[in-house]
Amino acid sequence: MSELSQLSPQPLWNIFAKICSIPHPSYHEEALAQHVLSWAKEKGLHTERDQVGNILIRKPATPGMENRKPVALQAHLDMVAQKNNDTVHDFTRDPIQPWIDGEWVKARGTTLGADNGIGMASALAVLCDDSVQHGPLEVLLTMTEEAGMEGAFGLKPHWLEADILINTDSEEEGEIYMGCAGGVDAITTLPLTREALPAGFQTCKLTIKGLKGGHSGAEIHLGLGNANKLLARFLKEQAALALRLVDFNGGTLRNAIPREAFAIVAVAADKFDTLKAQLARYQAVLENELAAKEKNLTLSLEAVETQLQPLTAKSGNTLVNLLNATPNGVIRNSDVMKGVVETSLNLGIVTTHESKAEIICLIRSLIDSGKDALAGALQSLGELAGAQVEVKGSYPGWQPDDKSPVMKLVRETYSTLFGKTPNIQVIHAGLECGLFKKPYPNMDMVSIGPTITGPHSPDEQVNIESVGQYWTLLTALLKAIPAK
Structure with a gap:
């Protein structure tokens, strides 16, 4: 019993x-x-x-x-x-x-x-x-x-x-x-192009985990970390290392704030230690920014082998830029219901495949126009990146x-x-x-x-x-x- x-x-x-x-x-x-x-x-x-x-x-x-x-x-x-x-x-x-x-x-x-x-x-x-x-x-x-x-x-x-x-x-x-x-799903599909691993590069796995996650509506206002956004931000900041993105996966549900995200990258062998140092610096930055909310956040780097070829520099950069630019969290608070979020977005799931990446976001809003405007913004981002954005599953x-x-x-x-x-x-x-x-x-x-x-x-x-x-x-x- x-x-x-x-x-x-x-x-x-x-x-x-x-x-x-x-x-x-x-x-x-x-x-x-x-x-x-x-x-x-x-x-x-x-x-x-x-x-x-x-x-x-x-x-x-x-x-x-x-x-x-x-x-x-x-x-x-x-x-x-x-x-x-x-x-x-x-x-x-x-x-x-x-x-x-x-x-x-x-x-x-x-x-x-x-x-x-x-x-x-x-x-x-x-x-x-x-x-x-x-x-x-x-x-x-x-x-x-x-x-x-x-x-x-x-x-x-x-x-x-x-x-x-x-x-x-x-x-x-x-x-x-x-x-x-109400809510609606926005599913962005970005074509990917791959090429052979450059000479002198090694592959390694970046992991961010230990975030609280939670309800993407009822807890979106709490300022919790989104693993997909935090990992994309780190990758964007490493332009000087000329990393080659191989794989990016994070989150499992569109209506749950992502707790974990993983990226496989190729880095020049002589820059591996620099990447490791940069990751430690970034962890300190996040611990400072999210000290009140995310006490168990961890980032790690380990060498791995993979059968996947890296994305071309252009393709990888486009995906990272798209993830980094996608809005997330509270977009607007209600003017009518004080203390209530009016419109929000959760960048819930990112998956990469051989020739495409898929990004699933859940948009919520108390008013249909707010929901529609945010879906339109994602479609505009998709067009700039050469991606297709499907908006579906709208509910009132x-x-x-x-x-x-x-x-x-x-x-x-x-x-x-x-x-x-x-x-x-x-x-x-x-x-x-x-x-x-x-x-x-x-x-x-x-x-x-x-x-x-x-x-x-x-x-x-x-x-x-x-x-x-x-x-x-x-x-x-x-x-x-x-x-x-």
Whole structure:
């Protein structure tokens, strides 16, 4: 039995432990989906799936509450797969290993999947806990949210019967989210040209690792290091060494701030020691610049052999210049929502192949024009570099509604329970609510959740006390939903 079984509330923590035991990274969540369906059917609950794999479970109202407005609790089935470099873990086969560290639940060397596993566990716990009072209830679990919100994109009208949707994907107890950023992917493809290794050159591998990484929306304002940008910057500064770039790879997910990046370069043998000294100098520079944020940053250089030929000087310089010039981080803060990022970009993944490099960026913005303008800037950069830029996978933001009845109800319920006023927020991250508004334009929506830090990174952790507070709020809210 998991050590989480000692935590309260139950059965939420037991259900979360079970979720952790079933691998469910994006595109590999079917085993978890089948478990949930079997679990719900064993409890005599009505279950359905739609054409994209989303799960809908219905539970009748508590006796005497049949006239309440129907509510849908919503979570996503998949999790982000990130691990430390020294952790051996296959996310498609191996279970997550949660453990208790004081006031927090963490995972051993990997993402925990509290995003959105805790939300999913809370929805399922409501279904199986008959002490929770509620009106007509639906639980909607969507597919592949972290890799493009595919389940939300595929949601059809008239399937849900709820008037109110409570999204469980927020990550700060005491905050109520009533809006979120939209996003779009920008994929730059740059042709590469290679030639034979010049005489007198040797190949070596540059590595930057130990960065925190994290959520490319909710944590983009924290000033964390982006491994792709930092490594490109170093390469740009070494023009005097006439390095020949052979390979560049960094980041693994477009929606996670890159924690590691690697480059293979060819350097004149008599300049290897100079390169090593320059790397040590650069580490000192970064330690000074990022002292408050990145305490485990390391850079290393080692001689390696490779079958790849180096890029031509022109081709390598073009790639380095493109990476160095690509904007990253907070682009603009909102004038309307003070303290909220309006538009941002995460240079998430760089991969090089024999004849091309691919750069994947995720653009987020609270306003469509900000998203479009930044995509246009990347397209202009691509044209200057001789690259093709494809913009795809656009999803809308969730426009705040300050007249939302459910938002007012959550605020009043929270204040009554905890004696303080919650913060009403717009989050600079993608929540599925924006997509739900298209098939269900009249549905009243709100997003709540416990405190989760370090999502999308192996530092992900969920605060135990906040889960209890979130559960108290959720169950009280369901009881307080008004009549139709």
